[in-house]
Amino acid sequence: MIKNTPRRHLIVATLALAFAGWSHAQAYPNKPLTMVVPFPPGGAADITARLVAKGMADLMGQPVVVDNKPGASGIIGAEFMLARPADGYTLLLASNSVTTFKWLYPNVSFDPVKDFRGIAIALQSPYMAVVGDKFQGSEIADLIRAAKDHPGKIDYATAGNGTGPHLFAEMFKQATGTFMTGIPYRGSAPALTAVMSGEVPVYFDILLSSQPFLSSGRLKSLGVSSKERVPQFPNVKTFAEQGIKGLEISAWFGVVVKSGTPEPVIQALSQAMNKVVRSAPFVTRAGELGATAVGGTPESFQATIADETAAWGRLIKEKNIRVD
Structure with missing residues (x-):
């Protein structure tokens, strides 16, 4: 007969937990x-969500309703997602804007680092300095020269105070x-x-948004924030190539769930999502949109959320940025 030793109890408990997880x-x-x-139908977030949802539904054998x-x-x-149980049945298509919420909206009810659990990043899109076709110059040095020759006289457009284009512009400055x-x-x-009409000379937009106007020639780009030149516009130099360091930043869309979701569920979602975003159709569609398919582990995505939350917090506090 085997005695009920503390060690035996520990082994039995460990096996029980492992089996429960399995x-x-x-x-x-x-x-x-x-x-x-968390955005209206038809936009980049909605398109991304529907691509991911369709692929995950096919792999997991259950509908994924957007x-x-x-x-x-x-x-x-x-907040709607966080009000649901932490069981993996309610997902959120998050953007990198969630990493700014606690700094821009002091009364927000959640902390993305503590309350979200990352699954994977679906795609990312770099920022570009876009100008109208009448802008005198073709590189970022031309914009910098104009800004330094006329301090405070050169305007730049934003999508609103505290938005990604605004925060990136502050980092550029x-x-x-x-x-x-x-x-x-x-x-x-x-x-x-406003930029195409000449009302404002420059806008720091993500490629995903500005690509159609760049392709048509109504806008031109002075530089891109990616580590390497983007395939869609190979003649556009990166900011780093033009001597500007520290601007290798991209906007992203990724899937998160509520913190506390069981780890086996996290891993099941991650495996399915990575198969979707690394598939040839998704990679091709992402490129057509002006983005790059990403994927990755839950741990790496969680680290991205934490790192960007800290970095944007430093900038927002230093520049005393407030929303409209």
Whole structure:
């Protein structure tokens, strides 16, 4: 007879936990999933979510229903997801804007580092300094020279205070020692229109948004924030190539769940999502949109959320940035 020693109890408990985790993973998912998109239908986030949802549904054998819940810069959708059980059946298509919420909205009810659990980044898109076709110059040095020759007289468009284009512009000014004046618009579409009309000379937009206008020649790019030149516009030099360091930043869309979701479920979601975003159709579609498919582990995505939350916090505090 085997005695009930403390060591035996520990072994039995460990095996029980491992089996429970295995059985949970085998049973998951056994009902439809919901992917919350905190933005309106038709935009880049919505397109990304539907591509990921369709691929994950095919792999996991359950429908993944896309549910658009726009409002408050994405906060409403995030809070909706967090109000659901931490069981892996409600996902959130998050953007990198979640890493700025706690700094821009002091009363926000959640902390993305503590309350989100990353699954994987679906795609990322670099920032570009885009100007109208009448802009005198073709490289970032031309913009820097104009800004330094006329301090405070050169305007740049933003998609609103505290948005990604605004924060990137602040980083650009910091990296180049320039002083330009930000003009907030209500989103990227009117900001791009202002640049194309000549109302404002430059806008730091993500490629995913500005690509159609760059392809048509209505806009041109002075530089891109990616580590390497983007395939869609191989003649556009990176900022680093042009001597500006520290601007290798991209906007991203990724899937997160509520913190506390069982680890076997996290891993099941991650495996499915990585198969989707690394598939040839997804990679091709991402390129057509002006983005790059990413993927990766839950741990690496969680680290990205934590690192960017800290970095944007430093910038927002230093520049005393406030939302509209």
